[in-house]
Amino acid sequence: MTTLTAARGNIDLMSQDPNKLVLTTNRSGWVWVVLLAVVGVASAWDAAARGFGGLAVTVVVWMACIGWFVALIFVLPSLSMDAGGATVRNVLVQVRVPWARLKDARNTMFLEVVPDKGLPIKVWAAPQSVMRRKRQSLRNRAAMDVDVAEDPAPKGDLAAGLIVERDRALSAARKKPATTAGAVTTTFLKRDWGIFAGLLVLALVSLLLT
Structure with missing residues (x-):
């Protein structure tokens, strides 16, 4: 090593x-993700306290979707x-x-x-x-x-x-050249963007609850 x-x-x-x-x-990417999480939780809590359960769910899902998108671009x-x-x-x-x-x-x-x-x-x-x-x-x-x-x-x-x-x-x-050899490999981030697609679908569906 x-x-x-x-x-x-x-x-x-x-x-x-x-x-x-x-x-x-830049660490500011994490700042934006945390800020979105705080705003989302606070907004959802307020909506639930006022009796708007569907709106609370919608806010949480949309904030999760946007937060994950920001993480994909600026954090990961x-x-x-x-x-x-x-x-x-x-x-x-x-x-x-x-x-x-x-x-x-x-x-x-x-x-x-x-x-x-x-x-x-x-x-x-x-x-x-x-x-x-x-x-x-x-x-x-x-x-x-x-x-x-x-x-x-x-x-x-x-x-x-x-x-x-x-x-x-x-x-x-x-003595072990194989450890540093091999082909250059490119992997598409299907899982990460699949998560975003799933969150986006849930966010769109959640609009029906409002």
Whole structure:
């Protein structure tokens, strides 16, 4: 297992698992989900207290539907890394890129994961603003003028951190290369969007109760 130490200095939000890092979207996504839940529960409670049970159910179902949609767009997309490779979860699909298939990573409008074959994969969880890219460019230039042997990935550079972890993982897996090999796989998030579709149907049906 790799230690994933280089990326720890370059990724702000991560899991507590020492063998896995998770980059998520802005925490404001969770704020919106929690806010919707609070508003929904309060509104449903008020409607039920006034004797409008059907309206209370409708409010709960609609808030659940909207909250899940917000989570799919702003909360659940992520970039995770483990000893075997990197996994990019976007809004509609999840792409697994084994380390042996990772050709490059770069910062454009989004962090992009570039496999050895196929198109680059944009990481929706890692948008790169123009100001952020300019600041990082200046930091990287400054880092070239000092000794960076201990940390080859400049702080804040997600793409560089990803490449460092790839190289470390491949080096650690020399005796068992199969752990970092395999095909790039794309999986459509049928279950997650199926849940949203189910909630939407329930929400539409709940209108009949009002």
